[in-house]
Amino acid sequence: xPKIVDWDKRRDExxxxxxxxxxxxxxxxxxxxxxxxxxxxSPGVLAHYFTNKQDILSxxxxxxxxxxxxxxxxxxxxxxxxxALRVVIEEALPLDEERDLEAGIEINFWSQxxxxxxxxxxxxxEFEPILDDxxxxxxxxxxxxxxxxxxxxEEAARALMVLMDGLSIERVLFPSRxxxxxxxxxxxxxxxxFDRGLEEQVTVAVESE
Amino acid sequence: xPKIVDWDKRRDExxxxxxxxxxxxxxxxxxxxxxxxxxxxSPGVLAHYFTNKQDILSxxxxxxxxxxxxxxxxxxxxxxxxxALRVVIEEALPLDEERDLEAGIEINFWSQxxxxxxxxxxxxxEFEPILDDxxxxxxxxxxxxxxxxxxxxEEAARALMVLMDGLSIERVLFPSRxxxxxxxxxxxxxxxxFDRGLEEQVTVAVESE
Amino acid sequence: xPKIVDWDKRRDExxxxxxxxxxxxxxxxxxxxxxxxxxxxSPGVLAHYFTNKQDILSxxxxxxxxxxxxxxxxxxxxxxxxxALRVVIEEALPLDEERDLEAGIEINFWSQxxxxxxxxxxxxxEFEPILDDxxxxxxxxxxxxxxxxxxxxEEAARALMVLMDGLSIERVLFPSRxxxxxxxxxxxxxxxxFDRGLEEQVTVAVESE
Amino acid sequence: xPKIVDWDKRRDExxxxxxxxxxxxxxxxxxxxxxxxxxxxSPGVLAHYFTNKQDILSxxxxxxxxxxxxxxxxxxxxxxxxxALRVVIEEALPLDEERDLEAGIEINFWSQxxxxxxxxxxxxxEFEPILDDxxxxxxxxxxxxxxxxxxxxEEAARALMVLMDGLSIERVLFPSRxxxxxxxxxxxxxxxxFDRGLEEQVTVAVESE
DNA sequence: CATGAATGAGTGTTCATTCAT
DNA sequence: TATGAATGAACACTCATTCAT
Numbered sequence: 001x002p003k004i005v006d007w008d009k010r011r012d013e014x015x016x017x018x019x020x021x022x023x024x025x026x027x028x029x030x031x032x033x034x035x036x037x038x039x040x041x042s043p044g045v046l047a048h049y050f051t052n053k054q055d056i057l058s059x060x061x062x063x064x065x066x067x068x069x070x071x072x073x074x075x076x077x078x079x080x081x082x083x084a085l086r087v088v089i090e091e092a093l094p095l096d097e098e099r100d101l102e103a104g105i106e107i108n109f110w111s112q113x114x115x116x117x118x119x120x121x122x123x124x125x126e127f128e129p130i131l132d133d134x135x136x137x138x139x140x141x142x143x144x145x146x147x148x149x150x151x152x153x154e155e156a157a158r159a160l161m162v163l164m165d166g167l168s169i170e171r172v173l174f175p176s177r178x179x180x181x182x183x184x185x186x187x188x189x190x191x192x193x194f195d196r197g198l199e200e201q202v203t204v205a206v207e208s209e
Numbered sequence: 210x211p212k213i214v215d216w217d218k219r220r221d222e223x224x225x226x227x228x229x230x231x232x233x234x235x236x237x238x239x240x241x242x243x244x245x246x247x248x249x250x251s252p253g254v255l256a257h258y259f260t261n262k263q264d265i266l267s268x269x270x271x272x273x274x275x276x277x278x279x280x281x282x283x284x285x286x287x288x289x290x291x292x293a294l295r296v297v298i299e300e301a302l303p304l305d306e307e308r309d310l311e312a313g314i315e316i317n318f319w320s321q322x323x324x325x326x327x328x329x330x331x332x333x334x335e336f337e338p339i340l341d342d343x344x345x346x347x348x349x350x351x352x353x354x355x356x357x358x359x360x361x362x363e364e365a366a367r368a369l370m371v372l373m374d375g376l377s378i379e380r381v382l383f384p385s386r387x388x389x390x391x392x393x394x395x396x397x398x399x400x401x402x403f404d405r406g407l408e409e410q411v412t413v414a415v416e417s418e
Numbered sequence: 419x420p421k422i423v424d425w426d427k428r429r430d431e432x433x434x435x436x437x438x439x440x441x442x443x444x445x446x447x448x449x450x451x452x453x454x455x456x457x458x459x460s461p462g463v464l465a466h467y468f469t470n471k472q473d474i475l476s477x478x479x480x481x482x483x484x485x486x487x488x489x490x491x492x493x494x495x496x497x498x499x500x501x502a503l504r505v506v507i508e509e510a511l512p513l514d515e516e517r518d519l520e521a522g523i524e525i526n527f528w529s530q531x532x533x534x535x536x537x538x539x540x541x542x543x544e545f546e547p548i549l550d551d552x553x554x555x556x557x558x559x560x561x562x563x564x565x566x567x568x569x570x571x572e573e574a575a576r577a578l579m580v581l582m583d584g585l586s587i588e589r590v591l592f593p594s595r596x597x598x599x600x601x602x603x604x605x606x607x608x609x610x611x612f613d614r615g616l617e618e619q620v621t622v623a624v625e626s627e
Numbered sequence: 628x629p630k631i632v633d634w635d636k637r638r639d640e641x642x643x644x645x646x647x648x649x650x651x652x653x654x655x656x657x658x659x660x661x662x663x664x665x666x667x668x669s670p671g672v673l674a675h676y677f678t679n680k681q682d683i684l685s686x687x688x689x690x691x692x693x694x695x696x697x698x699x700x701x702x703x704x705x706x707x708x709x710x711a712l713r714v715v716i717e718e719a720l721p722l723d724e725e726r727d728l729e730a731g732i733e734i735n736f737w738s739q740x741x742x743x744x745x746x747x748x749x750x751x752x753e754f755e756p757i758l759d760d761x762x763x764x765x766x767x768x769x770x771x772x773x774x775x776x777x778x779x780x781e782e783a784a785r786a787l788m789v790l791m792d793g794l795s796i797e798r799v800l801f802p803s804r805x806x807x808x809x810x811x812x813x814x815x816x817x818x819x820x821f822d823r824g825l826e827e828q829v830t831v832a833v834e835s836e
Numbered sequence: 837c838a839t840g841a842a843t844g845a846g847t848g849t850t851c852a853t854t855c856a857t
Numbered sequence: 858t859a860t861g862a863a864t865g866a867a868c869a870c871t872c873a874t875t876c877a878t
Binding site for chain 1: 367378399
Binding site: 443444445446447522525526527528529530531532533534538541542545573576577579580581582583584585587588590591592595600603604607608610611 | 650651652653654655656731734735736737738739740741742743747750751754782785786788789790791792793794796797799800801804809812813816817819820
């Protein structure tokens with residue numbers, strides 16, 4: 001009877017080790033040897049579970065997205081509209097250690113993506129699903145009358161995505177200056193513009209003159 | 210009779226070549242040999258003008274910042290307040306090819322920074338000056354009464370910085386989906402929140418009920 | 419109750435798989451894993467039937483020789499002299515797909531043999547038996563008066579062996595230029611020199627002047 | 628003033644070392660490290676003079692052909708016809724240490740060629756020139772009346788090529804049994820068949836009955 | 837000053853072999 | 858017996874760096 005290992009469990013072990021190495025050393029210094037060492041295996045063993053380094057890295061990035069999205073789904077199960085939106089965006093922002101790590105992983109892949117067609121394709125495939133995560137609660141909220149009826153959903157979703165990416169890189173590069181509190185203030189600033197459409201604001205401003 | 214070379218000119222030539230290589234090949238494939246080849250020199254000559262590869266890369270990043278800042282200064286010489294602010298932020302956003310290139314360079318360095326204390330230090334040193342570029346016209350505009358008197362300058366400056374970084378990465382990763390027009394709409398969305406402080410908005414909203 | 423496996427059958431299965439892999443991938447790309455996969459077994463099982471990779475390869479080469487010799491024996495059972503000789507040499511030449519394969523296997527081992535004492539010893543042990551396959555029908559034919567009485571059997575046998583090896587490599591490297599027809603013409607050229615000894619030819623030539 | 632090395636001389640040094648390693652270890656055990664060590668350089672230096680290992684090996688094979696052909700040209704400068712033919716074929720046969728080495732190199736490449744399209748193409752390109760080396764003196768000799776007027780030059784040239792390859796592999800695998808004397812006897816056997824065409828032999832044979 | 841030859845460590849990857857199950 | 862997980866060395870290749878010229 002041969003030794004049977006849980007394939008997926010091993011893969012997850014290796015990917016977890018990959019994350020730790022990326023977070024500690026940076027993606028450029030993330031080598032197969034270091035990953036294997038971090039996971040407690042010999043370098044050759046990775047060949048059993050991944051076709052090559054690219055596979056490991058792509059899987060690590062996918063795992064990053066998957067984890068975030070799983071948490072979003074989990075925490076928004078019984079929420080709708082603005083409540084759901086807030087949870088979604090809060091899961092995407094680097095507000096605690098776990099999400100700091102995820103933000104660091106993601107950012108490490110950005111520059112890699114530029115010269116790597118395979119990673120570029122993966123990132124492009126992920127674009128719409130991520131946007132959907134924002135679009136869906138936005139649509140709900142608008143339907144519920146929680147947001148301005150003039151709100152451009154596409155623009156709002158992109159604004160959230162830009163905020164998420166901007167805060168991620170600033171948190172990672174300047175952690176002490178990009179506290180969770182600051183991030184939430186920035187988020188509030190943006191969300192408040194959704195409340196009241198631009199035209200309406202202009203109208204009110206004119207009236208108040 | 211020793212040949213006298215223009216030290217700074219040589220350095221700038223090399224750094225320009227470095228940019229071209231980074232833009233074409235990505236930072237990971239940017240080698241000393243390729244930089245030297247691009248600049249038309251032999252690999253060994255770089256040792257005369259830079260202490261090592263790290264020095265070249267750091268200098269290239271500094272040059273990126275310097276260029277942006279020089280253009281900001283040039284174009285805001287005769288402007289103040291909101292007009293200056295707009296020029297400053299537009300120089301920082303990837304709205305044309307030149308700034309696309311600069312955004313690409315910058316982003317290439319982000320992941321490098323994580324595992325590289327020297328680069329990290331450099332980035333930290335750059336933090337305040339960049340923020341100052343936003344603070345200064347904001348303060349002017351506020352003093353001129355162009356912005357809400359309640360506006361938190363620090364928060365506004367950071368919000369601009371976050372927007373700049375967020376739009377930079379999205380432009381680089383998804384250029385066709387992050388057009389100059391979209392960027393300017395996002396910028397307007399943010400700037401409009403500066404016009405009218407949050408409390409005021411709330412007040413108005415309450416009044417209109 | 420332990421499972422009883424047919425040892426020799428398993429070995430033959432593995433060796434057949436080895437041939438297929440060598441023919442498809444070349445000896446250099448012939449790995450234990452690929453052989454095991456081709457045979458439908460796990461990599462580790464080969465250790466039960468062979469001491470190591472070298473053993474597998476040596477056995478595969480032996481099988482190549484054995485097959486040729488078995489066919490020779492089978493087809494020459496009721497033949498003697500020149501008739502037997504022709505069958506023997508035709509079995510050894512790459513005149514059809516099966517023998518093309520065998521020639522390819524053999525040639526793959528040639529270069530391996532040079533740096534591999536074990537294979538070298540095996541090839542040396544095979545030298546005399548192969549030569550015997552030619553010697554025996556040659557002796558018969560000479561005794562039957564089918565060949566020149568001056569014929570040096572040793573030289574003739576070696577000439578056949580050289581022809582066989584030369585045609586094998588040319589067939590494998592340049593198949594379209596080394597057709598079965600060409601091979602048979604070359605064979606006839608050689609066999610005709612056996613018919614009439616050299617001295618006799620010279621004599622005739624002198625007489626005809 | 629930089630250190631200037633003779634590029635071609637270095638390449639030849641490396642190729643000579645490559646030959647020695649191939650002859651000693653076999654092509655499969657011929658690694659870049661071993662070649663570099665044999666040449667007295669560090670492994671990395673080979674990258675200066677060759678694009679990759681394939682380049683080294685292809686060049687080594689080409690050098691093998693070039694050397695043989697150069698010697699042929701040199702030694703046949705003042706010879707024509709049968710005299711030239713004999714020199715040509717003797718330069719191609721492994722009759723001394725130098726040509727033993729060349730034969731060993733050539734044979735090592737045979738099996739490699741099978742799974743290597745680049746080498747295969749090189750071998751195919753070499754086919755006709757090699758054949759020409761035999762064709763040319765054969766045509767001369769025929770024109771001079773030194774060979775049978777019925778001789779098929781194409782067939783004769785191929786027969787010489789087959790003999791050369793066959794004797795090469797036998798010399799390399801069984802050096803003690805494939806002495807220069809034996810090789811020359813085999814060569815004479817073949818050359819004599821060129822003297823007197825097949826039809827003539829048959830005619831004479833019939834007449835003598 | 838400038839060259840480019842040379843170094844040697846480090847990369848991803850492959851693979852024969854071992855061995856606990 | 859049979860499995861396939863695991864090892865660790867070897868591979869070709871890349872590259873920052875050094876240094877004699």
